[in-house]
Amino acid sequence: MKSGFEISSIYGREVLDSRGNPTVEAEVKLVCGAVGKASVPSGASTGIFEAHELRDGDETRFEGKGVLNAVRNIDEKISPVLIGMDASKQVLVDHAMIEADGTKNKEVLGANAILAVSLANARAAATAMQVPLYRYLGGAMARVLPVPMMNILNGGKHASNIVDIQEFMIVPFGAPSFHEALRWGVEVYHTLGKLLKKQGLSTAVGDEGGFAPDLESDEAAIHTIIEAIETAGYTTDEIGIALDAAASEWYTDGEYILSKRKQRMDTGALIDHLKKLADEFPILSIEDGLADRDWTGWTRLTQEVPIQLVGDDLFVTNTQRLEKGIKEHAANSILIKVNQIGTLTETFEAIEMARSAGYTAIISHRSGETEDTSIADIAVAAGTGQLKAGAPARTDRTAKYNRLMRIEEALGDAAMYAGRETFKRL
Ligand SMILES: C=C(OP(=O)(O)O)C(=O)O
Ligand SMILES: [Mg+2]
Numbered sequence: 406m407k408s409g410f411e412i413s414s415i416y417g418r419e420v421l422d423s424r425g426n427p428t429v430e431a432e433v434k435l436v437c438g439a440v441g442k443a444s445v446p447s448g449a450s451t452g453i454f455e456a457h458e459l460r461d462g463d464e465t466r467f468e469g470k471g472v473l474n475a476v477r478n479i480d481e482k483i484s485p486v487l488i489g490m491d492a493s494k495q496v497l498v499d500h501a502m503i504e505a506d507g508t509k510n511k512e513v514l515g516a517n518a519i520l521a522v523s524l525a526n527a528r529a530a531a532t533a534m535q536v537p538l539y540r541y542l543g544g545a546m547a548r549v550l551p552v553p554m555m556n557i558l559n560g561g562k563h564a565s566n567i568v569d570i571q572e573f574m575i576v577p578f579g580a581p582s583f584h585e586a587l588r589w590g591v592e593v594y595h596t597l598g599k600l601l602k603k604q605g606l607s608t609a610v611g612d613e614g615g616f617a618p619d620l621e622s623d624e625a626a627i628h629t630i631i632e633a634i635e636t637a638g639y640t641t642d643e644i645g646i647a648l649d650a651a652a653s654e655w656y657t658d659g660e661y662i663l664s665k666r667k668q669r670m671d672t673g674a675l676i677d678h679l680k681k682l683a684d685e686f687p688i689l690s691i692e693d694g695l696a697d698r699d700w701t702g703w704t705r706l707t708q709e710v711p712i713q714l715v716g717d718d719l720f721v722t723n724t725q726r727l728e729k730g731i732k733e734h735a736a737n738s739i740l741i742k743v744n745q746i747g748t749l750t751e752t753f754e755a756i757e758m759a760r761s762a763g764y765t766a767i768i769s770h771r772s773g774e775t776e777d778t779s780i781a782d783i784a785v786a787a788g789t790g791q792l793k794a795g796a797p798a799r800t801d802r803t804a805k806y807n808r809l810m811r812i813e814e815a816l817g818d819a820a821m822y823a824g825r826e827t828f829k830r831l
Contacts, residue, residue: 409437410493410533415522417479419472420444422773423801424612427472430775431479431521433529435492441528443779445520445744446771449612450562450571450651452697452718454726456747457508459515475518482514483522492530499523499750516747523748524779538779539812542749543786548819550583550809551784551792552576552827554647554690554767555590557597557633558618558626559611560665561651563772566607566617569663571651573615573626574793575634576689579643582822583813587806589639591797597633604629612772614796623678627686641687645828647793649692650679653718656696672702680710689828692740693717703735713738713765713828722746722755731762738765741789743780756787765827767791774801778808785812790823 414434422428422444430444447458459478461471486505490498502522506514531541539547555575560568575593580586597616598608606618620626627646634644652675655661661670670678672695679694692715695702707714717740720726730736739759743752759766768784770793784792792809795802813820 407436408491409435410491410530411436412487412490412492412526415479415484415487417476417518417521419476420775422447422775423799424773426470426773427467428773428775429472429475429479429517429521431525433492433522433525435529435533437533439529439533441525441530441532443521443524443528444775444777445517445524446775446777447517447744447773448742448771449773450654450718452653452721452745454697454718454721454723455510455745456516457510457512458517458744459512472517475515478514478518479522483518487522487526492526492533495523495527495530496750498526499748503748511747516744519747520744523750524743524777527749528779537812537815538782539785542783543788547786547788548816548821549785549788549790550813550820550822551768551790552578552823553583553586553590553797553806553809554791554793555594555797556613556615556793556795557594558630559613559615560617562654563613564611564617567619567665568617568626569655569665570623570626570648571654572613572649572692573630574647574649575630576645576647577643578645578689578825578828580822580824582820584810586822587797587810589637589644592637593633593639593644594797596637597630600629600633600636610796610799613770614799614802623682627682631686645687645689647690647692648682648688649717650694651718652693653696653698656698661696672699672705676702676706676709679706683710683712689713690715690738693719700729700733700735703730704733707734707736715740715767717742717769720755722752724751724755724758727755727758731758731764736764738767740767740769740793742769742771743783744771752783753787756789765789765791767793769793770795770802770805776801776804778804781805781808781812785809790827
């Protein structure tokens with residue numbers, strides 16, 4: 406007899422992301438009639454060790470950025486392998502795709518094709534079980550709402566201003582609940598907009614919805630954010646600051662070249678700069694403070710700067726790279742991006758490895774996003790306590806935050822905001 410969870414059909418399509426570039430969406434249908442749909446994000450400051458995003462390269466369509474080959478792979482190569490499988494056995498579904506691809510970085514079928522199906526499959530199974538995705542993936546105990554890390558000031562590859570640090574985020578860890586945290590974040594965001602306007606600076610926004618003014622230094626950017634926090638009526642003991650330097654983008658021949666400001670630094674000088682920022686300002690977390698190839702630098706940074714140090718390009722959600730980091734005491738936190746690795750199974754494995762080693766994990770969006778909200782559910786399911794999803798403005802970003810508000814409402818009294826506890830662990 407056929408189980409209701411049996412996969413009956415899989416369908417892929419090209420949709421647009423928040424930058425107006427094509428990305429992959431998949432639909433997985435089960436014998437019981439349940440359908441799961443998911444679309445995948447896309448990065449701009451991508452790590453060189455990420456799983457492969459398959460692009461068509463045909464310059465006559467979307468300047469070569471089309472994903473018709475990945476879509477075709479879903480319809481013609483993934484679907485024959487998965488049809489008939491039990492969607493509730495996510496690990497087997499994901500392993501079947503990993504095997505069908507046969508490469509380390511998923512370059513044959515494309516990590517974008519594989520991830521779309523992996524997520525859509527989980528959604529179909531959750532629908533068939535009549536439970537929300539966070540409950541399906543996380544079980545009865547899933548109830549922790551993450552602290553949002555909201556990128557309110559953009560630089561680097563995400564903006565065309567003169568700021569080299571990619572993201573300046575606010576972290577409302579002192580709020581009593583997720584929806585209050587979000588309200589605090591929105592108030593600071595709008596206050597920052599007004600302050601920039603008053604200073605005659607641009608309030609144009611970058612890819613993730615944060616402002617992208619031409620500020621003269623990292624210190625000036627942080628001062629302006631602190632002013633916004635305080636003007637909005639909060640203290641830095643309630644709302645902290647997090648940075649994503651995205652330093653791999655600066656790294657050339659063993660040296661850091663900050664091209665927008667035309668500065669050069671060796672590893673030691675950059676560590677000193679980050680240490681000074683962490684000493685002087687209420688900074689809770691620095692992501693990719695050094696480059697993904699600078700392992701010895703990372704070990705030094707971790708010894709010298711006693712805050713959360715997050716590996717994004719460094720680990721690329723990959724357990725092999727994370728294992729090396731743990732051994733070498735490089736970083737103490739991992740950024741988790743589903744499309745860096747390409748399946749839900751491997752994503753959860755990376756979170757689990759981090760947790761066992763005492764590393765924190767932060768679920769993250771990409772700079773190119775869609776309306777898909779899977780990462781919000783994943784953050785609650787895995788109970789990571791932190792999620793980074795851009796500014797609290799722009800539908801591609803607020804979709805995730807709004808999803809978390811709905812989850813918090815559905816959990817009612819059972820909901821627990823990760824809050825201060827998250828940073829006490831460090
Ligand atoms: C979200 C990020 O940017 P992108 O998606 O461009 O890699 C990041 O670097 O953390
Ligand atoms: Mg990053």
